[in-house]
Amino acid sequence: VFEWNQFVGAKGAPWMPLTQQIIEEIAIDVWQTMLGMELTPVDCRFHHPDRLAATVEIRGSRLWIVDVFADEPLRALIAEAMFSTDRDMLSDEEICDAFGEIANMIGGNFKGQFDEDSQLSTPVVRQLGETFFCHVPGRVRSTFECDGYQLSVVVTEFDVCHQTLEAVSAI
C-alpha cells in the first residue's frame, strides 16, 4: 500500500496546500448538493486496489489532471444516488457514467478557480498503471470517507501544456 506525502514537491509548493483546500471544498459541495450524501476529509493511507479513476484534464498555460478514485461499492452508491435507483437496476456503463460526471463536476469547478483561459476535457474512466502511484512532484491528494468507503481526488500539475493525457498517465 502506497504511503503518499501530500506536500512534497520540488516546485509549486505554495499552490499545493491551497489546491487541497479548494478540492476538499468542491468535493464536499458536489457530494452534498448532487448526491445528498456526506463526505468527510480523512487523513489516511491511499488505498484503491482496483486503480480505477475517473479523469478530466484542464489545459491552459499549464496542464492539470484531476483523477477521482472510488472503489466499486462507492461507485455504485454514487450511481444509485444520481439515477435514484437500486444497484441491481444499473448497468456497468451507467455506473461509469455517474462516476465520470463526478470527475467532471470537480474538475470543472477546480478550473473555475483559475482566472485564465483553459479547456476542460470530457471525463474518461480508466484503470491506472502501478507507475501512477509513484511520487510525482506537483501532485496533491485529498482523501475522504463516504459511508465507510474511501474516495480520493488527486490533482497533478504539469508545466507544459502540450502533453497528452496518455503521455502523462505513464508518469
Added chain:
Amino acid sequence: MKILIVDDSKAMRMIVRRSLAQAGFQNVVAIEASNGAEALQVVEEQSPDLVLSDWNMPEMKGIDLLKSLRAKGRNVPLGFITSESSPDMHKQAVDSGAAFVIVKPFTPAAIELALKPILV
C-alpha cells in the same frame, strides 16, 4: 411545456429531469439529446419550448449548439447547466444569447430561479 435536456451524461440528464420536478415544473415533457449535433436535430423535429444544455460535450459543444440554433433563426430559449464556471465562459454564453447559466452542482431551487422567468 416541452424541455430538451442536452448532456452527454445519462446520469446528469436524469438529475436535471428530477430537479425540474422537484422545482415544481410538473407539467413538463422532458426530451433528451446526448450532444449538440443530436440536439439540433431534436429541435428541428420537436420544437421544444426551452433547451437546457451542458457546455462540454463530444460531437458538438453547447456553445456551438447555441450558435447553430441562432444561425438557423431558431430563437428557442437556451440555458446552460455546466460544471464550468469561469467568467470568460459566462460572458461567452451571455454574448451568444444564452438565457442563463446554472453551475453544477446545483439545487432544484437554482433551476426554479432560472426557469421561472422563462416558463411563466
